Amino acid sequence: MATKRVGDQKLVRRLLIGAVAIIAIFLIAAPLLAILSYAFAGGAGRYFESLLTEDTLHAVKLSVITALIAVPINTLFGIAAAWAIAKFDFPGRRFLTAIIELPYSISPIVAGVAYLFVFGAQGLFGPWLQANDIKIMFALPGIVLASLFVTAPFVARELIPLLEAQGREREEAGISLGASGFQTFWRISLPGMRWALLYGIILCNARVFGEFGAVSIVSGNVRGETNTLPLHVELLYQDHNSVGAFAAASVLMLIAVFTLIAKFLLERRGVRRHAEGT
Amino acid sequence: MTLHIDSVSKRFGQYQALDSVSLDIPKGELVALLGPSGSGKTTLLRIIAGLETPDQGRVLFDGEDATDVAPRYRQIGFVFQHYALFPHLSVFENVAFGLRVMARETRPSEEQVRQRVSEILKLVRLTNLGERFPAQLSGGQRQRVALARALVIRPRVLLLDEPFGALDVTVRTELRRWLRELQQELGLTTIFVTHDQEEASAICDRIAILNEGKLLQTGSPVDLFTAPATSFVAGFLGSANILARDSLGAGAPAGLAGAKLAFRPADGKLSPSAAAPAPGGHLRLSGTVQHREFLGSIVRYAIARPGGEVQIDAPFKAGEAFIAPGTEVAVDIPHDALISLNS
Ligand SMILES: Nc1ncnc2c1ncn2[C@@H]1O[C@H](COP(=O)(O)OP(=O)(O)OP(=O)(O)O)[C@@H](O)[C@H]1O
Ligand SMILES: [Mg+2]
Numbered sequence: 210m211a212t213k214r215v216g217d218q219k220l221v222r223r224l225l226i227g228a229v230a231i232i233a234i235f236l237i238a239a240p241l242l243a244i245l246s247y248a249f250a251g252g253a254g255r256y257f258e259s260l261l262t263e264d265t266l267h268a269v270k271l272s273v274i275t276a277l278i279a280v281p282i283n284t285l286f287g288i289a290a291a292w293a294i295a296k297f298d299f300p301g302r303r304f305l306t307a308i309i310e311l312p313y314s315i316s317p318i319v320a321g322v323a324y325l326f327v328f329g330a331q332g333l334f335g336p337w338l339q340a341n342d343i344k345i346m347f348a349l350p351g352i353v354l355a356s357l358f359v360t361a362p363f364v365a366r367e368l369i370p371l372l373e374a375q376g377r378e379r380e381e382a383g384i385s386l387g388a389s390g391f392q393t394f395w396r397i398s399l400p401g402m403r404w405a406l407l408y409g410i411i412l413c414n415a416r417v418f419g420e421f422g423a424v425s426i427v428s429g430n431v432r433g434e435t436n437t438l439p440l441h442v443e444l445l446y447q448d449h450n451s452v453g454a455f456a457a458a459s460v461l462m463l464i465a466v467f468t469l470i471a472k473f474l475l476e477r478r479g480v481r482r483h484a485e486g487t
Numbered sequence: 488m489t490l491h492i493d494s495v496s497k498r499f500g501q502y503q504a505l506d507s508v509s510l511d512i513p514k515g516e517l518v519a520l521l522g523p524s525g526s527g528k529t530t531l532l533r534i535i536a537g538l539e540t541p542d543q544g545r546v547l548f549d550g551e552d553a554t555d556v557a558p559r560y561r562q563i564g565f566v567f568q569h570y571a572l573f574p575h576l577s578v579f580e581n582v583a584f585g586l587r588v589m590a591r592e593t594r595p596s597e598e599q600v601r602q603r604v605s606e607i608l609k610l611v612r613l614t615n616l617g618e619r620f621p622a623q624l625s626g627g628q629r630q631r632v633a634l635a636r637a638l639v640i641r642p643r644v645l646l647l648d649e650p651f652g653a654l655d656v657t658v659r660t661e662l663r664r665w666l667r668e669l670q671q672e673l674g675l676t677t678i679f680v681t682h683d684q685e686e687a688s689a690i691c692d693r694i695a696i697l698n699e700g701k702l703l704q705t706g707s708p709v710d711l712f713t714a715p716a717t718s719f720v721a722g723f724l725g726s727a728n729i730l731a732r733d734s735l736g737a738g739a740p741a742g743l744a745g746a747k748l749a750f751r752p753a754d755g756k757l758s759p760s761a762a763a764p765a766p767g768g769h770l771r772l773s774g775t776v777q778h779r780e781f782l783g784s785i786v787r788y789a790i791a792r793p794g795g796e797v798q799i800d801a802p803f804k805a806g807e808a809f810i811a812p813g814t815e816v817a818v819d820i821p822h823d824a825l826i827s828l829n830s
Contacts, residue, residue: 379572381558389588403575
């Protein structure tokens with residue numbers, strides 16, 4: 210009789226798969242369906258009506274603006290950081306990597322509070338900012354800063370292992386063929402990381418839209434002014450406006466579904482397997 | 488173009504990767520840079536290409552100091568150890584790269600690019616593969632793309648870092664012959680890195696032997712084989728038995744001045760130790776057969792003797808009996824097969 214590998218028994222396999230499927234349905238699929246069913250509880254008319262209220266539209270707009278600022282900045286930051294870490298040798302490389310990944314391990318609320326301490330009225334730069342009439346807390350800059358902090362690692366994290374695996378030879382080949390540094394980056398490095406970069410950008414974008422904790426501290430939750438979409442959902446919910454809350458939530462859900470599909474397509478291209486390294 | 492490497496040194500931390508290496512290469516010559524792994528071959532090529540800066544020394548192209556010239560202006564064709572092709576570009580675009588990045592004033596037109604790339608692809612016999620991507624090529628084909636890519640910029644010097652290292656023996660042999668013809672046809676000054684001494688001897692005009700960052704000896708393959716200066720060179724180019732002069736006593740021929748003597752395994756003749764005294768003009772060693780390997784056309788004996796083991800290759804003739812391990816034997820080496828070594 211052939212030796213059995215761990216987990217080969219049919220019963221174990223079925224139990225495991227079944228358990229995971231049930232948990233996934235209860236924890237993930239059911240809530241998603243609930244969002245839709247509540248959102249459309251009063252019919253499509255009510256749905257669009259509450260989606261198109263001024264405050265909800267403003268929240269969507271604020272979230273979009275935040276993403277339009279934060280995602281490009283963190284993309285550039287991610288490329289630069291990954292490039293430095295993967296392609297150069299310098300003391301403190303590992304330390305820098307750890308710093309970049311810090312937001313992963315810190316609760317976003319803590320990040321929000323930290324910003325409050327730095328830029329808030331009672332904070333480190335508070336008096337100076339006030340004296341110069343610069344508004345960071347409870348305004349767009351604060352929201353963008355908090356989003357930047359939380360999503361800082363997303364792009365870099367995708368790129369570092371890829372760039373490390375690729376090494377420096379391709380760039381060196383480009384340079385010795387007469388290309389300038391910029392040409393080498395644009396024609397060789399960037400295409401070499403395009404899928405991993407896109408993957409990182411998509412995750413980063415999804416997180417910017419979804420971020421609640423850090424933003425809720427620094428935004429001040431002013432309805433129609435500093436409420437991003439997730440904050441607005443919570444506000445509507447507390448107002449017992451469940452159709453409104455779930456309609457707004459359905460926008461976030463739509464972004465999540467797009468992200469999921471994009472992730473799936475990119476993973477099929479082998480982004481995570483570093484196929485670009487060949 | 489002539490290439491002068493003038494006492495180039497390079498350290499990595501505590502490690503002396505290159506130690507005052509000097510090498511002159513006349514125009515059109517193919518020099519094989521031969522040395523064991525870690526001896527500094529790649530480092531030397533990288534310094535010539537400008538990808539690494541030497542701590543000391545200079546690199547001169549046609550007598551002009553190029554040490555401080557940026558790599559992109561050196562016009563050097565570098566074929567990397569692991570090809571380093573651009574995976575997102577087709578074979579055609581890989582080869583065209585060097586033309587497309589030229590400054591606007593000198594950049595050829597699209598039509599000229601097509602023509603030039605097609606010419607080069609024909610030269611490396613890849614005419615029909617222009618549309619493919621590197622991932623869809625065999626190792627030998629990738630190697631030729633890498634070469635074509637380097638040739639398209641009309642390099643002044645061609646540097647090949649173990650170009651055939653990853654290929655199997657038949658492809659290697661074929662490619663190296665082809666490469667030699669191409670190199671001669673183009674009259675390209677070329678450095679070819681390898682750690683395969685047979686490959687080096689087969690195609691180059693001169694061999695330069697590098698060990699632990701030092702250039703030990705340069706010369707034609709025949710010169711290095713017949714007159715190695717040190718035991719390292721003697722042992723690296725073909726195999727050699729090294730004898731300390733002291734261990735030979737009075738038997739050592741007077742004409743050879745070196746501290747050590749060497750001879751090739753094929754030059755020693757075995758005979759039963761009790762047989763007649765050594766013939767005139769021969770050095771006699773005596774010992775015991777330790778070990779025997781049958782290698783087809785030759786039989787290799789390891790002979791234990793007081794001054795260390797020696798290896799003797801005896802031609803194999805069908806029907807002839809092997810000498811059994813444990814047998815006492817004499818090894819006679821003609822004096823003119825002895826090589827005098829400095830160290
Ligand atoms: N960037 C670097 N940093 C530190 N040490 C290096 C660096 N590049 C090379 N070395 C060291 O210098 C020595 C020579 O390296 P080099 O790559 O020139 O060897 P090589 O002769 O090409 O070997 P191989 O045949 O294995 O390719 C090695 O010991 C290597 O570890
Ligand atoms: Mg090497």
